[in-house]
Amino acid sequence: MDTQQNTALTRALAEVPGPLPTRGVIHITIPHTDRFTIVGNHLAQHPDLSCTAVGIAVRIQSLPQGTEVGIKALAARCKEGEKRIAAALRELEAHGYLQRLRHRLPGKKVITRTVFCNQPAALLHPRSRPAVEALPRPAASAAVPVRVPARAHVPAPVLTAAPPPAPEVPSAPPVLPPLFERRVPPPTAPKAPRRPLPQPSALTPELDRAATAFLSDLHRHAPQFFLSEDDVRRLVPGVAAWLERAARPDAIRRALTDDPPHPLRHPAKLLAHRLTELLPPAPPGVDGLAALAARPRVVVTPFQTCDDCDRAFRSPTPGHCRDCRETRAAYARAAA
Template identity: 50%
Template sequence: MDTQQVIAPPCAPPSSPGTRPDVTPTSGVIHVNTRHVSGFTVIGNHLAQHHELSLVAIGLAAHIQSLPAGAKVGIKVLTDRFPESEARITAALHELEAKGYLDRSRVRLPSGRMVTRTVSYNQPGAKPSTTAAPEPRPRPRKPPTTPAAPPPREAATQPAPAPVHVPPPTAPRTPPQPLPQPHAPTGELHRTASAFLADLRRHAPQLTLTEGDIATLTPGIATWLERDSHPDTIRHALTTDLPVPVKHPAKLLRHRITTLLPPPLPGAADLTPPRRKVLVIPLQNCDTCERAFRATEPGHCRDCRTEEPAVTHSATA
């Protein structure tokens, strides 16, 4: 009888990288992962799998987190970099600000220029790390020609005090001028001014106002109408030479309504030249012939004054 031979089972096929040998997905995504050693950014699943952010917002957050410190991330720069429109990028930035991934604020530089500072958070709500942004290296100074005296031993052993960062002083903001108020407000004047503000978006879509803005600016337009300004004149003053883009329509209109307000129209009495005063000499009765004549004081008329010397002369002879 022949000896029975034992045949070994075949080897299992090698598994693909990134998958477990005992679990093989039948559908869906299969990851083929390669370890990164340089040029990579760590993105949390709380951002990559966020259930309330749009795909544009998630991609924009990943792009911003991959940029070095100090890189420009303004809307104009992002619009030139990506094919999305300015409106979609602006909406995505607002989404990231609402969820705590971005913080944009206006700050004043020591030179006085206002810039937008953007802070990116890779994990909103977490305590930030103590690692600060790298400061610019100071320029090396030229060593002195004569050797300096060695510092005392105690000063060499003590660490130098850390410099205290003092923010530059900012100039106080000038309070805005008060909005003009009509002298005699009426219901009809209020309705006309409110309708005028609501109609502005037909002539300038960038000046679309909310109901609250219209209620706030209505007294200013009512003052223009009270001063006999034509609606076309007011519209031309408020919509000519608008900045691009108009970021705050209500603030822009408030400034123009206040600073471009015309004076009240003068009345008819103000335009009439003053009349010359005529000196009226009163009437007097002559003491001799009682004839009426004009003089400032009572006395004799002209005829009696000329005859009086002749009569006196004949009486003397």
């Protein structure tokens, strides 16, 4: 029996779409064909309801109409005691899932009716009439009785069907934009190819020795980054590319080993990813520095304060603003 169960479980896991997660729950979903109840995630994952209240709500929702759902009736069906069931019912009543109403019968007898709503948030918004009510009524309901006079010797009235009304074609519902835009690609979407490991312009013997020594000594500073000889040879070009770009070994070590995932299962893959994605820019060469020095500089004219009106104006030398200069020129012409 154990072997059959393991085989069935292995076969079911193989049919799960997409890659299996490395941690957490794995769902094997088999569609129900009978005896099932639809439960919303707003109830199953309610942040303020206890697990007992959620279970009692699912039990009540699965029962047919008219079933007793009082405290004693639920205690007879469930393993929880009356105190826990009473507390769970109070939680459901506080969050709108349950409501207990008192109703007086004609004989002055008072009864309590329990009303359970599977989606209380929907009661806060006006609900539209169901689409089936918009369809035309059957033509049989349009039959009109017609009496025939006695001389026609007809013993019973004859029903004559009136012409059925033209069926109303329901208008197409408006196309509404989606509430949420999917930004995460589905698991079956093709993955983008990985970028190749950076390569130096020339892997000189000095760069090769420095990169090999750096990778071989990496586990002394971060014990979880213990590399094999093949991993070192494969990652040497990437480290050489960093060293070629004037990156210091301690800076490279911090960039590659800082904040690794726990547990770290593939240190070589993480190093290859960080060597590729965090590659620093190449330092500017002699031509780049010469072009930077030859770039024309923007000269900003400083602000000056006018000697007459104390107003700020731009000028390379202190003096008077334009209005004061024009006023002085006008006075000079008038004096002449």
